[in-house]
Structures are given as structure tokens and as C-alpha cells.
Amino acid sequence: MIDKTNTPREITFRLRRFNPETDSVPHWDSYALNVPDGMTVLEALHQLKAEQEPTLAWRSSCRMGVCGSCGMFINDLPMLACQTQVLHLGTDVVSVAPLPNYPNVKDLVPNLEPLIEKHAAIKPFIIHTNSKEIDEPTGEFLQTAEERESISQFTHCIKCGLCLAACPTVATDPLFLGPQALAQAYRYTADNRDCGLHDRLEAIDVFHGPYQCHLAGACSQACPKGVDPAFAIQLLKRTLVLDSIGFGKRESSLAKVMPLADVVKAIEEFAPPKRTV
Amino acid sequence: MNSNKPTAYNNRLGLKGWVYAGRYTFERYLYLGHRLSGMGLIAYMVLHIIETANRMRGVEAWQGLMALFASWPFKIIEYLLFAAAVFHAMNGVRLLMTELGFFLGKPKEPVYPYSSSVMRHRPLTYIIMALAGLLIILGGSSLFFP
Numbered sequence: 001m002i003d004k005t006n007t008p009r010e011i012t013f014r015l016r017r018f019n020p021e022t023d024s025v026p027h028w029d030s031y032a033l034n035v036p037d038g039m040t041v042l043e044a045l046h047q048l049k050a051e052q053e054p055t056l057a058w059r060s061s062c063r064m065g066v067c068g069s070c071g072m073f074i075n076d077l078p079m080l081a082c083q084t085q086v087l088h089l090g091t092d093v094v095s096v097a098p099l100p101n102y103p104n105v106k107d108l109v110p111n112l113e114p115l116i117e118k119h120a121a122i123k124p125f126i127i128h129t130n131s132k133e134i135d136e137p138t139g140e141f142l143q144t145a146e147e148r149e150s151i152s153q154f155t156h157c158i159k160c161g162l163c164l165a166a167c168p169t170v171a172t173d174p175l176f177l178g179p180q181a182l183a184q185a186y187r188y189t190a191d192n193r194d195c196g197l198h199d200r201l202e203a204i205d206v207f208h209g210p211y212q213c214h215l216a217g218a219c220s221q222a223c224p225k226g227v228d229p230a231f232a233i234q235l236l237k238r239t240l241v242l243d244s245i246g247f248g249k250r251e252s253s254l255a256k257v258m259p260l261a262d263v264v265k266a267i268e269e270f271a272p273p274k275r276t277v
Numbered sequence: 278m279n280s281n282k283p284t285a286y287n288n289r290l291g292l293k294g295w296v297y298a299g300r301y302t303f304e305r306y307l308y309l310g311h312r313l314s315g316m317g318l319i320a321y322m323v324l325h326i327i328e329t330a331n332r333m334r335g336v337e338a339w340q341g342l343m344a345l346f347a348s349w350p351f352k353i354i355e356y357l358l359f360a361a362a363v364f365h366a367m368n369g370v371r372l373l374m375t376e377l378g379f380f381l382g383k384p385k386e387p388v389y390p391y392s393s394s395v396m397r398h399r400p401l402t403y404i405i406m407a408l409a410g411l412l413i414i415l416g417g418s419s420l421f422f423p
Contacts, residue, residue, distance in 0.1 A: 020284050076299050100294060103285035111285055153387045166301070168308060171294025215375055216308035217395035218301045226387025231394035238378040 068160030127196025154187035163219035179219035179229035
């Protein structure tokens with residue numbers, strides 16, 4: 001329950017500590033802090049570090065849910081510490097641990113290398129048959145607003161890694177590509193400028209690929225940007241099925257190149273009226 | 278620094294992360310149920326082969342086994358097996374439909390508060406689970422009160 005009187009409430013923070021130089025296993029330490037309404041978990045950690053525990057380690061940067069650095073396991077759910085208000089959690093004891101399913105480097109710092117390696121494996125870039133146009137562009141690949149919207153939500157991924165921490169399949173199968181990489185595989189495969197599905201098959205059409213997902217939906221629940229990786233994985237499965245029975249993306253549906261002169265003309269046509277003041 | 282010490286702690290949740298659904302959504306529990314029922318059905322298939330192989334030990338051994346299976350504890354186990362099969366099949370239909378992209382809606386620009394495909398196909402989930410529940414109740418009534 002949120003205290004509307006805005007008087008600070010004493011919250012006990014249970015923080016999981018681990019120092020690789022002195023500990024073989026992590027342990028929990030508790031700290032009390034008066035928390036005013038609106039204080040985020042990240043702000044609370046800063047205050048605890050400043051006032052009580054100077055050796056506490058975590059990773060954070062932007063403080064506004066854009067960089068994806070401060071993913072933590074807060075009250076047993078993966079969340080961004082900068083976007084989670086302490087009093088909104090509704091508990092007097094708040095547990096904060098590093099993101100699970102990643103190696104724990106120190107205290108609340110996970111090693112996100114597995115995420116990045118899997119992301120790189122699915123070739124997260126536009127693959128086009130017209131390599132000459134890619135290297136020496138004569139215009140722009142045409143993409144309608146509808147075509148853009150069909151992939152838009154999957155482009156919002158900030159690689160915070162919360163989805164892999166939430167995924168029950170990743171918990172037991174370290175080789176499973178995971179929600180982030182599979183969602184990005186769909187994002188690029190569905191892009192009308194891309195025809196790289198077959199280049200990605202070696203990485204995604206494997207035993208540890210999308211069919212290990214049984215739609216627990218935990219990744220979509222955890223995602224702080226509304227990417228909905230579970231959705232993308234189901235759409236990727238459909239894409240793979242359609243491709244295997246000969247209904248894959250056709251060359252004719254690929255984005256056409258719009259000559260630069262036409263691009264400039266189109267911009268001029270849709271440009272707002274020139275300023276008169 | 279001691280070179281024998283690991284530089285990082287293996288923080289994989291393992292079986293606990295697979296089994297413990299905690300405060301995740303309903304579908305997370307269905308995931309657990311689907312996998313557990315699947316494992317139960319595989320275990321049954323193995324036991325069933327062992328059970329039917331008992332026929333090779335003669336008629337008396339076979340009839341003794343059948344009498345054992347007609348007892349109440351085995352009826353309850355049989356019912357649990359039936360319930361697992363129904364749940365697994367019905368949830369499998371839901372998964373098949375979603376894997377082919379049905380009932381998930383269309384991708385769109387995410388606007389806070391975000392809606393997910395999991396929530397969009399929740400009505401389908403409830404209908405299928407209600408059907409599974411009905412079949413399990415009907416199956417139980419015919420098994421226990423023939």
C-alpha cells in the first residue's frame with residue numbers, strides 16, 4: 001500500500017553479496033533505510049552505498065530505463081532498478097539479487113556475455129541479396145508505415161537481459177538461444193529489407209532454438225520496453241513453418257530501392273510548411 | 278588473488294527456475310503443468326510397456342496384475358494419468374495455435390502500459406482450460422461412477 005502522506009517508511013533491504021576474491025558462495029546482508037514516496041530501488045542503492053555500505057557493487061548508467069544496465073532480481077522478479085519504485089513493491093522487506101541465469105561477477109553485477117553472444121549468433125543486421133546497393137547505395141530501400149509497424153515493437157529491445165533471467169527454459173538449458181536473440185531473429189527476418197532467413201537458419205533452426213519455448217510468457221512480463229519477446233518467438237516459429245513448406249518470403253516482396261532524387265522529392269512533398277517568422 | 282577461485286559465481290537458477298513459477302502469470306504455471314504432464318506421460322509409456330510385458334509370465338501373473346490395477350489406489354493413479362493426458366493435449370492445442378500465430382494479435386508500436394500477446398490470447402487460454410477441466414470432470418465421473 002502506498003503511503004499518501006509522503007512520510008518516509010523504513011524498508012529493510014536484503015542485498016545479495018558476493019566478492020569473488022573472498023567468497024565461494026553469495027550471502028545475504030540486510031540494511032534498513034527510510035524510503036520516501038517515489039524513491040526507486042536504484043536511488044535506494046545509491047543512498048545505501050553512500051551512507052552504509054561503500055563496497056556495494058552494481059551496474060547502472062542512464063537512470064531512466066533506456067540503457068538497460070540496472071537489471072536486477074527484485075523481490076524474485078527481474079526488473080530495472082531505475083524504473084522500480086520501492087514503495088510500489090508493497091513489502092517492508094525488499095530483496096535485491098543479481099539477475100539469475102547469468103554468471104555473477106560481484107554483488108549485484110551479472111555478466112551479460114551469454115546474452116550478447118546469443119544476440120550476435122543470429123546475425124542481427126539486414127542481409128540483402130543486392131549487396132552492390134548495400135555497399136554503394138543509389139537510393140533508399142522503400143518501407144511503408146505498415147511494414148515498419150510490423151517490426152517496430154521488436155526494435156525497442158535495450159538488451160537489458162531481463163527476459164533471459166525470467167525464462168524458465170534458460171534456467172535449465174544454457175544453450176537455449178533465449179527470448180532476446182530469438183525476438184531479434186524475427187525482427188530482422190520480418191523486415192521487408194531483409195532476406196537473410198536462410199543465413200540465420202544455422203543458428204535458429206536448431207534443437208535449442210524457438211521450439212524449446214512453450215510460451216510461459218515470463219519474458220514478455222519482464223520486458224521493460226514492451227518488446228513482447230514471446231510474441232516474436234511464436235511469429236518466428238510460424239515463419240520457419242511457412243518457409244519449410246515453401247511459403248517463405250518471396251523476392252518480389254523485398255523492399256524496392258527508391259532513387260535518391262525521388263526520396264528528396266518525397267521529403268519535399270511531405271515537409272511541413274516553411275517558417276515565415 | 279587465489280587462481281583456484283572462480284572469477285564469477287554460476288548464478289543459473291536450474292531446476293528451481295524451471296519449477297518455481299512464483300509471481301509470474303497464469304501461462305507460466307501452464308508451462309510448468311505442460312512439462313510435468315509431458316514427463317508423466319513419457320513415464321507412463323515406459324511403465325505401460327513393462328506392465329504389458331508381464332503377460333509373458335503367464336495368465337495367472339497377468340490376472341493378478343489386472344486385479345491390482347482394479348484397486349482404488351491404482352484407479353486414482355489412472356485418473357491422474359487421464360487428467361495429465363487431457364491437460365497436455367488441450368494445452369498442446371493452445372500452443373499449436375499460438376505457434377502458428379493465431380489469437381496473438383498484430384505487432385504494434387508499444388505504448389505504456391504495455392499489452393502483451395500473452396494477455397491478448399488469455400480468453401483462448403481460459404476457454405481451453407475450462408474445456409480441459411470439463412473433460413477431466415466427465416472422465417472422472419465415468420471412471421469412478423460407471
